Structures are given as C-alpha cells and as structure tokens.
Amino acid sequence: MTTPSSLAHPLEAIISCDGHTVARCVLRRGRYRIGHDRSNDITIDEQSVSAKHAVLTVEDDGEFFIEDLGSTVGTRVNDQPAFGPTAITLECQIQIGGATIEFQRAGLPASVFQFLATGFLGTQRYAVGEIIVQGSTSTIYDARDLSLGRAVAMKIMLPESQAKPGYVLRFIREAQIAAQLQHPGILPIYDLGLDEQQRLYSTTRFVEGDSLAGLLDTVAAPTADAPRPSLAALLTVFQKVCDAVAYAHSHGVVHCTLRPEIITVGHYGEVFVNNWGLAKLLVFDDEPTSRVQAPEASAEPALSRYTSPEQAEGALEDIDTRTDIHALGGLLFRILTLRDPITGETDSELLEQALSPRDAPATALANQPPCPHWPGEKLPEYLAAVAMKALSLNRDDRHPTVRTMQQEIAAWQEGAAAGGGDAGKLWKGFTGLLGRHKD
Numbered sequence: 001m002t003t004p005s006s007l008a009h010p011l012e013a014i015i016s017c018d019g020h021t022v023a024r025c026v027l028r029r030g031r032y033r034i035g036h037d038r039s040n041d042i043t044i045d046e047q048s049v050s051a052k053h054a055v056l057t058v059e060d061d062g063e064f065f066i067e068d069l070g071s072t073v074g075t076r077v078n079d080q081p082a083f084g085p086t087a088i089t090l091e092c093q094i095q096i097g098g099a100t101i102e103f104q105r106a107g108l109p110a111s112v113f114q115f116l117a118t119g120f121l122g123t124q125r126y127a128v129g130e131i132i133v134q135g136s137t138s139t140i141y142d143a144r145d146l147s148l149g150r151a152v153a154m155k156i157m158l159p160e161s162q163a164k165p166g167y168v169l170r171f172i173r174e175a176q177i178a179a180q181l182q183h184p185g186i187l188p189i190y191d192l193g194l195d196e197q198q199r200l201y202s203t204t205r206f207v208e209g210d211s212l213a214g215l216l217d218t219v220a221a222p223t224a225d226a227p228r229p230s231l232a233a234l235l236t237v238f239q240k241v242c243d244a245v246a247y248a249h250s251h252g253v254v255h256c257t258l259r260p261e262i263i264t265v266g267h268y269g270e271v272f273v274n275n276w277g278l279a280k281l282l283v284f285d286d287e288p289t290s291r292v293q294a295p296e297a298s299a300e301p302a303l304s305r306y307t308s309p310e311q312a313e314g315a316l317e318d319i320d321t322r323t324d325i326h327a328l329g330g331l332l333f334r335i336l337t338l339r340d341p342i343t344g345e346t347d348s349e350l351l352e353q354a355l356s357p358r359d360a361p362a363t364a365l366a367n368q369p370p371c372p373h374w375p376g377e378k379l380p381e382y383l384a385a386v387a388m389k390a391l392s393l394n395r396d397d398r399h400p401t402v403r404t405m406q407q408e409i410a411a412w413q414e415g416a417a418a419g420g421g422d423a424g425k426l427w428k429g430f431t432g433l434l435g436r437h438k439d
Contacts, residue, residue: 009106013056017046017099027103032056034096035069048073048097056101057085064088073097090114116149124196126154126203137161138171142206145190151206152190156199168200174277175202181251185244187264187272208267212237212331213260219373220338231373231380234335235413237263239406240271242328246402248273249321252282256319258327259306260334280319303350305340306330309393312354322395325402329390332409336383337361338371341391358391360384375416382412 013032015023025032025042032041037051044053050071057065065085068075075082076095088094090111094101103110129142132153138161143154161167172192179189191203215229215237222228241263245255255276262275303312308326310318330341341358344350361384370377386408392398399405 011058011110012104013042014102014104015042015044015096015099016102017044022046022099027056027058029058029060032058033069035071044096044099046097046099049099050097053096054082064090066094071097125191126152126195126201128154128156137167143203145203152203153187153206154201154203156195156201159199162200170277171200171202174275177253177276177279177281178204181248181253181276183244183247185240185247185271185273186276187274207264207270207272209265209270211261212241212263212265215265216260216334216338219371228372231335231375232413232416234373235383235409237265237271238328238332238335239409241273241331242402242406244271244273245324245328246406248279249324249402254280254282254319254321255324255327256280256311257304257306258324258331259304260331263331280316280323282320303347303354305342305344305350307342307350307354309355310395312351318395320395321401322398325390325398325405326392326395328402328405329387329398332383332387333358333361333391336371336380336387337364339364355393357393358388360388380412383409386412 011027013025013027014021015025023042023044033052033055034040034042034044034049035051035053036044036046036049040052042056050069050073052069053071054066054068054075057067059065064087066075066077066082066088067085068082077086077088078093079095090103090109105113125146127144127146129144131139132142133140136158138155138157141154141156143152144150145152155171157167157171161171175189175192178186179192182188187204187207189202189204191201193201195201210226215234218226219228219234241258245258248255253276255273257275257278258273262273264270264272264274266272306327308319308323310323333339333341342350342353344353361379362381365371365379370379374380386405390398390405399408
C-alpha cells in the first residue's frame with residue numbers, strides 16, 4: 001500500500017558486507033536480479049556472491065519474495081535456506097553469500113513504519129482541522145502532528161498579513177520569545193516554519209478551555225454547562241497568571257498587553273498567558289545572556305482597557321515590569337467587580353481614562369447590587385485595595401514586584417481559608433502588608 005510517507009521516503013534495499021554498505025537500491029514494484037555481474041539490477045562486488053545469485057520480487061509495500069537462482073553458497077532467510085520463491089517481510093534477515101540485505105526508509109528500519117502514524121516523516125507534517133480562533137492577522141486551527149501523533153494548535157498567518165514585513169517579524173518574535181520562556185503558564189512552542197503552501201505557521205500545545213474573560217462572564221451568567229466560579233477559584237487563576245508573568249520578568253521580558261482575553265484557562269486547572277508578540281525585552285547589565293534573543297517589536301500595543309499611563313503617553317522608556325503590574329491590577333479589578341478598569345469605547349476615551357485616576361471598586365459599583373461571587377455579598381476591601389495600589393498612575397506607588405502583589409493576595413486567601421470571611425476583619429488584619437515594598 002502506498003502512503004504519503006512512502007512517497008516522500010521510498011523503500012530501499014541496503015546491502016552490507018562486514019558492516020560496510022556496498023550497494024543500495026530504491027525498490028518499487030518489480031523484479032530485481034542480484035549478483036556480482038554488472039548486468040544485475042543490484043550488483044554486489046563480493047567473491048562469495050554468484051554472478052546471478054538471486055532475484056528479489058516486490059509486489060507492493062507489504063508483499064516480497066526472494067528466490068535463489070542456483071548460486072554456489074545459496075540464499076538464506078532468517079538463517080534458513082531459501083528454496084524457490086520465498087515470502088519475506090521487512091523484518092527478515094536476508095543473506096546473499098557473505099552479504100546481508102536490510103530494508104530502510106529515510107535511514108530508519110523500514111519495518112518500524114508499520115507501527116508509526118500514517119504520514120510519519122512525510123512531506124506533510126500536519127493535518128489541519130477546524131478553525132479554533134479567526135484573528136485579524138492569523139488563524140488558529142485544531143491540527144494533528146502526523147509524525148508525533150498528537151493534537152496541536154496550529155497558528156497560520158493570513159496571506160495579506162504575510163505580505164507585510166512588520167507582521168511577519170511580530171509573528172516570528174512571538175514564537176521565539178514564548179519558546180525561550182519555559183514555564184507551565186506559558187504555552188510551549190513546538191515548531192515554527194513554512195507549510196507546503198508557503199504559509200508561515202507555529203504550533204503549540206492544544207488546550208481545551210476558555211479565556212479568563214469568558215470565565216468571568218459566567219460569574220454573572222452561569223449555565224448548567226458553565227457553573228459560576230467562586231472568588232477563591234478566580235484568585236487561584238490570577239495567582240497562576242502572576243507566576244507566569246513573574247517568571248517572564250526574571251528573564252527580562254515585559255508582556256505589555258495583559259488582558260483577560262489572552263489568558264487561557266483549561267478544563268483541568270491549566271492557566272496560560274499568551275500573545276507575547278509585543279513584549280518589551282529588558283537588558284540586564286550584569287546578566288547580558290539572560291536577554292531573550294528575538295527581533296524587536298514591529299508595532300506598539302494598541303490602546304486597551306488595561307493600558308498603563310506610561311503606555312498611553314507613549315513613554316516607551318518608562319515601560320518596565322511595573323507596567324505589567326498595572327495590568328495585573330486591572331485583572332484583579334475585573335475579577336472583583338466584573339468590570340474593566342477603563343470603560344472607554346473610542347481611542348480618545350481610552351486615552352483620557354488611561355491618564356486619569358481610576359475609580360475605586362466601591363465607587364465604580366455605586367448603586368449596583370453586590371457581585372454574586374463576593375463572600376457574604378460584601379466587596380473584599382483588602383483585595384480592592386491591592387488592585388488599586390497596582391493601578392496607581394505613578395509607577396513608584398505600585399507594587400515593586402509581582403511577587404509582592406502575590407504575597408498580599410495570598411495573605412487574604414490564607415485568612416479566608418482560616419474562616420475569616422468578614423472583609424472588614426480581614427482588612428484590619430492585613431492593612432500593614434499594603435505598605436510593604438519588599439519581597
């Protein structure tokens with residue numbers, strides 16, 4: 001049976017003497033005469049091999065025969081004499097005088113291909129399935145790696161985007177940065193290249209789940225298939241996001257575009273921070289090798305409801321790890337209030353609000369009923385204060401590190417787990433932590 005892999009890597013007969021290859025022949029359907037005479041299809045220059053020693057018949061990929069032609073020393077299959085046409089398989093050990101015949105594909109024993117996925121080492125590496133996400137510059141597909149036999153998410157650039165150098169560099173840059181950030185909260189990059197249609201692609205782990213934005217939507221509108229997550233569960237997701245961001249910061253990478261839509265929450269507790277294409281790379285004077293090597297950003301981040309004041313002002317030199325801390329404050333604000341920290345619709349509104357002090361959660365929710373996931377139907381004031389501290393307009397007033405912010409949230413989580421559900425009591429117990437600026 002002919003398969004894509006057999007077309008890309010045809011079956012070969014490899015003839016060896018004393019451990020050295022003396023002849024090789026690509027095999028297709030037909031008869032191949034073997035001997036030391038030059039008129040043979042496969043010539044073996046070995047004294048123990050007769051002039052016309054044997055004939056190999058290939059019916060198809062799974063049906064082969066060897067027949068001795070009255071040679072002096074005979075032909076052996078699996079150390080047994082072969083008389084007349086003898087059926088053989090790709091696993092058989094065939095001896096022609098002092099020479100041996102083995103079957104290979106692409107330098108591998110041909111027999112192993114019957115146990116491998118169809119298309120292994122074929123010209124087509126991936127089988128592309130249904131669309132998962134349709135973006136403005138690329139499309140993410142459900143795909144299958146034919147060589148490894150696993151499901152992957154395959155991101156393929158749109159033709160119109162691939163014609164623009166800036167978009168191409170951004171696509172490559174995102175894959176390169178993510179590939180070098182080896183963390184459970186950052187999707188591993190499996191591959192980056194061009195497919196058979198010359199489309200730029202990258203592949204990563206396929207995860208079944210939803211975005212953090214979608215998860216937060218279920219708080220207000222739960223369904224039978226998507227029950228309402230608790231505040232404790234949402235804070236666990238948030239802490240995992242912080243773990244990934246803190247790890248990136250330790251490697252000199254600032255994400256710059258954190259928001260709920262680019263965070264994936266898997267069905268089994270996995271949390272991933274995606275979209276690293278516009279990250280800023282920091283230079284550590286004392287650790288130059290820690291910098292991620294990748295092309296520089298091809299475009300500046302667009303304004304979003306999580307944009308920091310320094311980004312809104314275009315002060316690129318001021319963008320550092322505290323920029324991500326600002327966005328994390330926005331994520332915490334959204335988790336607590338189910339609202340974005342900035343509510344503008346147009347670029348001008350987003351810009352104005354990004355440069356203005358944020359409304360505290362209590363103010364933003366004035367005259368609104370309590371959020372359904374609040375413990376005791378009361379806003380957790382301590383967590384709200386943590387969020388507002390991270391959202392400070394002045395970078396120096398924010399948490400100095402992601403870890404500091406995590407420690408403050410962990411203090412609330414520990415108090416809640418110990419039975420301190422009252423927000424007011426928790427606030428009094430943890431107020432001192434808000435003024436600390438040390439890890």
